[in-house]
């Protein structure tokens with residue numbers, strides 16, 4: 001790892017001020033992605049600003065029709081939280097599938113969304129539920145937030161403070177994990193919102209990262225059942241192809257995972 | 267350079283390290299606690315697992331500075347004098363290791379698994395929960411056996427305390 005300067009921020013404002021002072025600063029939340037990347041010398045921030053102990057960034061709040069997960073809350077807390085299990089069980093389940101137990105103790109929802117890995121889990125739930133990403137500057141709708149591989153609407157130095165999820169009528173998540181990395185080879189989150197709107201998002205599949213799947217949404221709107229997806233045609237163009245699976249394979253996985261997600265949602 | 271202050275195996279220490287130092291380097295290179303191993307540079311093998319504030323974490327995927335103020339327990343800190351921790355004893359009795367390279371991390375992860383699941387442990391759960399620990403020797407069979415055995419022993423010893 002290259003030389004860097006470590007700072008532990010005690011508030012969001014202090015973190016933002018430290019970032020502004022660094023020449024090439026980076027925020028560190030759980031570090032489960034940034035540190036491996038720094039070890040491989042693929043990132044060499046001048047300053048690393050630790051958000052992991054900022055109290056105002058940790059915790060889960062359920063109020064009425066909204067579940068708010070603060071940005072530095074680790075996956076383990078989301079997976080085991082009674083409030084999450086009650087409001088959006090599919091979200092607790094999703095968190096329980098990220099990485100491995102040691103990673104889940106450290107990795108955070110804000111870190112996952114800021115990084116926007118094309119095969120990460122949280123982007124699928126965030127987009128499918130139409131969540132709102134709160135930052136120290138503004139609120140960003142999920143539909144406007146994801147901008148492609150490892151790219152988001154966040155500005156330089158902007159800090160995610162919380163993610164606010166509308167509580168759906170039903171939701172389900174199904175993931176086909178890569179057996180070694182546990183990232184999604186393809187995973188699909190489906191949600192039936194209380195307004196009646198149907199949303200579905202797939203991660204791990206597209207060359208441009210997490211995406212809505214309109215064909216699945218339309219089929220489920222007509223008939224909320226796994227069999228409704230049987231006849232759906234998912235185009236393989238723009239899907240990822242690598243040694244683990246061709247674009248056609250992933251196109252089919254989108255259907256199969258969507259069906260399993262609907263079954264799980266009930 | 268900064269001074270990182272933490273408690274390791276019950277002892278308060280203050281260590282001057284470069285900011286880029288990983289927790290595992292602080293433990294191994296500065297405190298000579300070489301029981302914690304490094305088996306990869308991709309955060310996948312789990313040979314480096316230690317407990318920080320009671321949770322099993324990968325010490326190769328933390329900066330030493332992130333552990334400032336924390337309470338860290340390594341494989342060296344779990345036996346009571348000459349008496350092995352029930353998880354260590356179960357690994358020995360069940361032949362849960364061959365070369366031993368993965369073993370410190372396996373044991374630290376396994377203790378965490380038992381703490382989280384208590385009496386609810388079964389074989390599929392243990393296999394699932396050990397997904398972040400890789401062993402190149404044993405084929406896992408005896409490791410799983412050892413963890414299940416230790417889960418029983420830890421319940422008994424907790425009840426006795």
Ligand code: FES
Nearest residue numbers: 305311312314326
């Ligand atoms: S050395 Fe930490 S996971 Fe391999």
Ligand code: FES
Nearest residue numbers: 364366401402403
């Ligand atoms: S006993 Fe050799 S790596 Fe596990």
